[in-house]
Amino acid sequence: QVQLVESGGGLVQPGESLTLACEASGFTFSDYYITWVRQPPGRGPEWVATVYSTGANRYYADSVKGRFTVSRDNAKNTAYLQMDDLKVEETARNSCAWGGGPEQGRGTQVTVSL
DSSP states (O other), X not given: OOEEEEEOOEEEOTTOOEEEEEEEESSOGGGSOEEEEEEXXXXXXXXXXXXXXXXXXXXXXXXXXXXXXXXXXXXGTEEEEEEOSOOGGGOEEEEEEETTSSOBOOOEEEEEOO
């Protein structure tokens, strides 16, 4: 049974940082890419970043390029999303998904507010 569990969300002020984690189980983690998506309140989901199996290939949405870093530790079956210089409009529920099926985690809330 595939499971993806996110953690690390919280309340921060604009310009601050957070690092999210996505712990996976139920599949061979190192064989699949991991994608981060977020859903701001009242809006549809948007793609944030993807890290491929070895971690060497990483892709970002233009809106986060240069501020966010996606990575993974295959030994720990965990992917990470380091988010720097967060903006108020990035308040959203952040979730991770894998490249082998439709499963997605429940997400972790990131709130950016003064």
